[in-house]
Amino acid sequence: MDTHANQLPDQVHTPAMAVGPSAAPEAVFTALAALAATLCQTPMALISLVTPLRQQLVAQVGLGESGAALPHLAWTIETLNHVGLLRVSDVAHTPHWRDDLLASGPAGIRFYAGITLHRPDGQPVGTLCVMDTQPRELDAATQAQFSALAHSVGLALAHSHPPESASADLAPSELVSYRAIVESQTDQISLATPEGCLTFVNRAFAARTGRPAEALLGTSLYEHLPEADREAVASQVSAVCAHRLVLGSEVRHQGHDGHAHWTSWTHHPLCDEQGRVWAVHSVGRDVTERKLTERSLKESQTRLRSLYESTPAMLHSIDAQGRLLSVSDTWLAKMGYARSEVIGRNSAEFLTPDSHAYARNVVLPKYLHEGRCDLIEYQMVRKDGTLIDVLLSATMERDEQGHPLRSLAVLEDVTEKHAVEAALQDNQERLALATQVNGIGIWELDLLTQKLNWNEMMFQIFGVCPETFEGHIEDLRRCVHPDDVALCEREMKQAVTTGRPMNFDFRIAHGDGRIHDVNASATVFYDDAGRPLRMLGTSYDVTDRKRMERELAEKHELLRVTLHSIGDAVITTDARGRVQWLNPVAERMTGWGNAEACGEPLSEVFRIVDEATGQPEMCPVSRCLCDDLIDDPAKLTQLISRNGTPYGIEDSVAPIRDAQGQVLGVVLVFRDVTEQRRMGHEMSFRATHDELTGLANRSEFESRLQRALSDSLQRDSEHALMYIDLDQFKLVNDACGHAVGDLLLRQVTEMLLSCVRSRDTLARLGGDEFGVILEHCSVAQAERVAQKICDQMEEFRFIHEGRRFRIGTSIGLVPVDKRWSHHDAVMQAADTSCYAAKEAGRNRVHVWFDTDQSMHTRKGEMQWATRLEQALDEDRFVLYGQRIVPIQPNGEGLRCEVLIRLQDHDGSIIPPGAFLPAAERFQLASRIDRWVVRHVFDLLASRHPALDAVHTLAVNLSGQSISDPAFQRYLLDLIENQPVDLSKLCFEITETAAITKLAETGTFVQDMRRLGMRLALDDFGAGSSSFGYLKALQVDYLKIDGQFIKDVVNDPLDRAAVRCFCDVARVMGLKTVGEFVEDDPILQELLGLGVDFAQGYLIHRPEPLGRLLGLTE
Known part of the structure; x- marks a missing residue:
């Protein structure tokens, strides 16, 4: 190892590391670009040379093949034209930058920072820039270091690229510049061979190891790293050399102070002209303070998030797109959600549609402009669908360009407050109303x-x-x-x-x-x-x-005098039923004086018994005090006076109450009806019995038959009816006279009584006809009784003045069970059976079967079906009309209902009741309706002057027509092809048909109303449904069924029903028509009940429609 001064790699060191003369400048600038990237913590950096004629890439880090395009980018020109450091935090938010290839292409650049490089004379020589794929900012210290680095790079670039074309070997000066730059850095900077052998370290690197720089050269880079991180860093350096990548890592080690320290290492490959990696440029930055700050910040953020989420207030934060970033626990509790269910969802999803529209159209524009809003009223939808009222205040956080980043909102749940305020307002209004009204x-x-x-x-x-x-x-x-x-x-x-x-x-x-x-x-x-x-x-x-108190006192005195003078007996008691006062009549009938009776229990003074059984009856005052009801017993009772004298009485009793409704006592009023009751018994017997035979008469018999029929319907019991006709009675009557005939009837009565049970009802129905009701008797048993009567009558001989007469009987037997709806039907069947017995030979019994009636009815209806088909073919129907008049005249013109009649072959007119049931059964009603509608349209299309006086023609339509699409198409074609004044038409639909086919009826009603016609609901009240269906039918008139009108004067129930119908009609804006108005009292009653129109025989009897309308004579 060379022990000389720490040197940069050139031809001086190991021959294996030597490169050509042109490699050293490129390596230097690549190392400088890597230093800039490390300094700014960005993955990419580049240095470009700019001359008047061209742009040239000098060095780049991290851009790969994309770097070839850089000399042609407009960003370099933008940097040259900018004074100082040009920073673009987010290219995507800068319009003339985001469309560039580096932003929109594969590189995806989002951050850019660049600065102009200058020659010593101040002329620009190129640019130095760093880039990242994520938006970011540079702090002030980094900006200052980057600017200082740019000054040195500019000088180096000026020396290596002089303005003249003459070239010189400037490698030594470039190396000197590089050394000056890196030695001044506080970051640890080193150069190592691909195998990790150090060839250069700066002073900062040597200072950290505690050894001179010269002592470190030739040592392994990895031995100066913590043992735990050596393998990972060696692997990264291998990857840098193998793939020419820029890689980095953070290394934790123990410093001289004994505390943990962190160093961030970035490794850049340095390549020769052939692309071979000849060295690895490593930069280590002490990030201990940043790591400690990050850890502190993370802990602070954790505490802040915990505090945020647990704060007892509704809080939420949203991003620029309105998505929820965080919510507090109180927010979740109020809304009923879990945190995982709401994070990432748009906050508008939790607003009601009205609140969402208000936020979008009113609040948001102002909020985006001002950056805050206060106490905005919204309604939010909880998870269970219920609503809460909130007051929202929010503030907005923006980035450096002023774009919205996020918003923090505080919400106050004011649902309960609003409810209390509403309740308070309601109470105040009620109090004001109560005081005003009272x-x-x-x-x-x-x-x-x-x-x-x-x-x-x-x-x-x-x-x-x-x-x-x-x-x-x-x-x-x-x-x-x-x-x-x-x-x-x-x-x-x-x-x-x-x-x-x-x-x-x-x-x-x-x-x-x-x-x-x-x-x-x-x-x-x-x-x-x-x-x-x-x-x-x-x-x-x-x-x-x-x-009123003064008047009451006066009336009290008047009442006292009156009670002493009236003919009825009066007794008053206290709340315990003890006598307080008797008037003179009560004293006479009870035998008690007023003084001695006062204080006694009423049961001692007023003793009553059942008139029929003689058994004691409960005192009516006791019943009144127990049941708190006005007592009006139906039983016939007798008063037994103190001396034993019986009086037939009628009594009534009522409680006396104070202003608070408490019972103070009871007043008992009774009168002597002994004589009236005796006369009543006698008249009742005469009204219900035959004077000649003493048997029940026809009226009483039919009443008892109806009771037996009701019993069979309610209890499924079985009874029988015998209709008895004497076969030869007329012969006796004609031969011997009526007196003798009466004698025969009395004898026959005795014989019939001997054949039936005492519980059975035997009645004379008229002339020589008798009826028997056999209660709780099967048909088989009844047939035996009937046969017994026939047998005895067969043997019976009536003798008068030596003349002998043989009297036989014909008996019709009918079971009385739930197949019958009314006694008239049973009587008719019995009469028919009796007639069949006579036809079969007399003196016999004929038992009625179901087939008798059904065959008869079926035959009659089939005959009508044939006749109706023929009448339609021969056009033998006739239109009639009946006036409908306003009960209070209004001058609107003629109203009438169009009716149909059948003209028989002999010219007689047949009413609709005879043939319409058969028409309904055999599906002919719709054809008849077509006939009626066509003729009414023909009439209106005639344009006769008399039609000007017509206000309404009401035409009935059957349920079959309403649900028949073919009929509806026929009607629409008629309207289209034969234009008439549709406002004069009103279609009447029966309530039963409307209820049965509600959907079809509703559609038909809407279609007709759209065309301008009116509609009426006929026979209203006949159906047993509620009024709810009226909401689905937009009719104009309710025609109240005649069954309620005909007895409206005398029947309180019918009167209440009509009043109810009128109230419903008024609420719904409908007019009412009363049918079956047959006398003036009915008309006056309808006027009082508020019915609008009347129709019936009192008003007008039906007549041919042409004559009614004035079209014919």
Whole structure:
């Protein structure tokens, strides 16, 4: 090893390291470029020569093949034109830089720092620059070192490239310059062979090892590194030589002070003209302070993040694109998310659509301009879908170019606050409404200053003008009636002294000139020492109440006199049921005097029994006190007086309540109905029994049959009905007279009674017809009973004046079970069966079967189907019309419903009820609807002058037509091809059809309304659905079903239903039509209920449509 001075590599050292004369300058500048990259901690650096004619790359580090393009880049010109150090922190944000090939191409340059190199005479000779693929900044110290390095590089470059073309061997001077530069650096700088043998070290390197620089030459680079890092650094140097890469690493070692130190090493390959690595240039920088700072910063950041995330406030930070970078634990708890579910998501995702739009259109533009926002109201959506109200304040962090980097926001959850404020506002509004509606005034009196405050209602109560009110107690004193001033002062003084709430009535001289009664109530408030401070109270006008109290006292006296003079008996009791008072009639009927009965239990004075059984009945007053209901028992009861005299009575009882609804007692009113009840029993028997035979009459029989039918429907029980007809009764009646016929009927009655059970019902239905209801009896059992009757009648002979008559019976037997819906149907079946028995030969029984009725109905409907088909072919239908009039005339013109009739072959008119059921069953309803619609369109298309007076033609459509696409197409074609005034048309759809086919009906209604026609819902109320479907049907009229109209005067339920329908129609903006208006009381009732239009026989009986409209005579 040469022990001479530490030298740079040239021809002086080991021959294996020698290079040609031109290699030394290139190696020097490559080493200088590597030094610049290390100094600035960038992976790339380059030195370029600039002459008036060309740009030439002198040296580059880290750019590889991309470096060949550099002499042609505009960045060099930009650097030459800039005074001092040119820095571009992020090329992507600099418009005229980001489109360059080095930025947009494979190199992907994002950071650039460059400086002009000058000759000694100040002329530019080239540029020195460093680059990185990541945005970054250079601190002030690094900028100063980089500028100093550039000065030395500029001098070296000027010497190696003189302005004249004459060349000289400047290698020694270049080496001297390089030595001067590297010796001045505080970084450790060395040159080593590819095998790691040191050929040069600077003073900083030697100082760290503690040995002279000359002693280090020829030693291995790795022996001066910590043992644990030697293998890794050797591997890196091998990679640098093998692949001509720039690699770096950080080495931790123990310093002379005993503390850990870190050195950052960067290794650059130095190549000859053939591209062979002849040396490795290494630069080591002490980064101990940076590592300690980074560790401290990391610990600080960890503590800060922990503090940030655990702070009891909603915090979040977002990047420039609005993505969440961090959120606090409170933010997560409020929103119901885990941190992993929200980081990286756009913060706008958690806003409601309205808040998002407000943020984007209003808040964000101002925020981007000012960099902060304060107390912005937003609504955010929690994970479970619920909303929270927040107040957001945020501040923005920007980069050096002023571009947004990130934002930090603080959010305050004000959901509960808003709820409290809303509740407070609601309570204030309710209080204001309550006081306004109930006429309650609020006042406050300062007991120290005697200042009086009134709200607006107080001025109305006292009739005082606010302008004359001075706000003093004297204002109140002037209003009080002179006779009540002392009362007011006494009550107020007592309230202040005792602390008890004040409540009393007094009179005032009202502003209207009259005397009013006013109630005042108040509470006194005291300080901690017990001194009264203020009185807060309310007042309201009780003039009407006082007047009613006086009137009540007068009526009480009038009632007392009345109760003594009326014909009904009256007893009053207390809340325990003890007698308090009897009027004279009660004294006479009970046998108790008023004085001796007072205080006795009512059950002792008023003893009642069941009139039929004689068993004691519970006192009605006891029932009233137990059930808290007005008692009106249906049982017939008798009062047994004290002396044993029975009285048939009717009684009613009702509780007597105070103002708070508490029961004070009971009043019992009863009257003697003994005679009326006897007459009622007699009249009831005559109304329900046959006078000749004593049997139940037809009306009573049908009533009992309906009960048996209801029993079978509810309990699935089995009964039977016999319809009995005497075969030869007319012969006896004609031969012997009616008196003898009556005798025969009585004898037949006795015989029939002997054949049936006592529980069964035997009735004379009329003439020689009898009926029997066999309860809980099967058809087989009933058939045996019927046959028994036939057998006895077969043997029976009626004898009169020596003449013998044989009387037979024909019996129709029908099971009474759940197949029947009404007693009329059962009676008709029994009558038919009896007729069948007669047809079969008399004196026999015919049992009804289902096939009897179904075959008859089926046959009749099939006949109608054939007749309807023929009528359609022969055009034998006729249009009728019935007026629909406004109950309160409005002069709008003629309204009518278009009706259909069938003209039979003999010219008679058949009503629709006879053929429309068959038309529905055999799918002919839609064809009939087409016929009606076509003729109505023909009529409107005639343009007859009389049609000008027509306001509405209501046309019925069946459910089949509504759901039939072919019918709808037919109707639309008719509208298109035959234009008419569609505003005169109104289609009526039955409620049942609309409910059954709600979707199709809704579509049809919308289509028709779009064309200008109106629609009505017919037979409204007949369906058993709710009113909800009306929302889906935009109809114009509700035609209330006639079953509610015909009994609306006498049936409270029907009247309530009609009122309900009208209320629904008014809410939905619909008009109502009442059908089946047949008399004036019904019309007047509908007027009172608010029905808009009426239709029925009272208004108009249907007539041919042409005549009704004035088109024909």
